[in-house]
Amino acid sequence: MLPSVDIIIVNWNAGDQLRDCLAAVASSDCQEYKLDKVIVVDNASRDRSLEGLDDLNLPLDIIRNTENKGFGAACNQGASIGRSDYILFLNPDTKVSSDSIDKAVNCIRDTAHQQVGVVSIQLVNSQGEIQRNCARFPTPLNIWCSILGIDKLVVNKSTSYIMNDWNHQNSQPVDHVIGAFYLIRRDIFQALDGFDETFFVYFEDLDLSYRVHKLGWSSYYLADAISFHKGGGTSESIKATRVFYSLRSRMLYGYKHFNPLQANAIALASLSIEFASRMIFSLLRLSPSQAQETLSAYTKLFANIPEIYRAVRQQSIAK
Numbered sequence: 001m002l003p004s005v006d007i008i009i010v011n012w013n014a015g016d017q018l019r020d021c022l023a024a025v026a027s028s029d030c031q032e033y034k035l036d037k038v039i040v041v042d043n044a045s046r047d048r049s050l051e052g053l054d055d056l057n058l059p060l061d062i063i064r065n066t067e068n069k070g071f072g073a074a075c076n077q078g079a080s081i082g083r084s085d086y087i088l089f090l091n092p093d094t095k096v097s098s099d100s101i102d103k104a105v106n107c108i109r110d111t112a113h114q115q116v117g118v119v120s121i122q123l124v125n126s127q128g129e130i131q132r133n134c135a136r137f138p139t140p141l142n143i144w145c146s147i148l149g150i151d152k153l154v155v156n157k158s159t160s161y162i163m164n165d166w167n168h169q170n171s172q173p174v175d176h177v178i179g180a181f182y183l184i185r186r187d188i189f190q191a192l193d194g195f196d197e198t199f200f201v202y203f204e205d206l207d208l209s210y211r212v213h214k215l216g217w218s219s220y221y222l223a224d225a226i227s228f229h230k231g232g233g234t235s236e237s238i239k240a241t242r243v244f245y246s247l248r249s250r251m252l253y254g255y256k257h258f259n260p261l262q263a264n265a266i267a268l269a270s271l272s273i274e275f276a277s278r279m280i281f282s283l284l285r286l287s288p289s290q291a292q293e294t295l296s297a298y299t300k301l302f303a304n305i306p307e308i309y310r311a312v313r314q315q316s317i318a319k
Helices: 016-026 071-079 100-109 140-148 186-191 204-214 239-257 260-271 273-284 288-303 305-318
Strands: 004-011 034-043 060-065 086-090 094-096 116-124 172-174 181-185 218-229
Touching: 004 016, 004 071, 016 034, 016 094, 034 071, 060 071, 071 204, 086 100, 086 186, 100 116, 100 181, 100 218, 116 204, 140 239, 140 260, 140 273, 181 186, 181 204, 204 218, 204 239, 239 260, 239 288, 239 305, 260 273, 260 288, 273 288, 288 305
Parallel strands: 004 034, 004 086, 034 060, 116 218
Antiparallel strands: 086 181, 094 218, 116 181, 172 218
């Protein structure tokens, strides 16, 4: 009997990318699994990305939110209406190859990978370049290196949690695989209560991978299967907002997984040292737009401090 798979796609103003993503799924071989549902969770998009999807040959469900609930919350929402053996979280800016999902499902079911709980595949951009989409679990040290910009000068496992020092050309176990293509066993996802919704966007997949690891399972990067991934997602056009949520989520990750002293030091450095370094870098590059984006991001971050404090308290209660 073939295992079943639900595909969850969170959409926010993805435009034609969403249809292209779904069309690629519809063209998949689907020989090694049964596709139960393709669930699109729309986070109050204002474009026309949901139009014209009815003619696709897919078991398609669309959830239309009246507000943007965030990536993790929308993923949980989509997963809650399915019953499949496996859940594939897929970004709308991806286009899978015909055999991508087959190979990923075969990998996670392989008896040699009995402790593998999460699988992702090789992602390539429009130039055919392999994206460095795997990561180590962050440590206070490599986050400090990121704050100080050391990770851009010296790339190794001590200075960066993003695995830029590895070419991603071979398959191997890793700490974390990016959420753009994230195949997970449903029983693990449910045992962990899914994504932590205090992360609005960014770090929610990294947090889940860490909790998968703590539960005794591993993540696996499969280089033999390939998908196109544009990268940047649909937040590419709102860079200040993207910087804000990235910094916010990194601070929340620190408070959740590091001790209070380490987390407070990272938060304070993010709000002071990193702000100054980003502004200096923008000015040295003679980039007024980048300086304005930095100012805008940090204005939002400072205004959000009370909400971050409430989220940290919520995480502490949930532990």
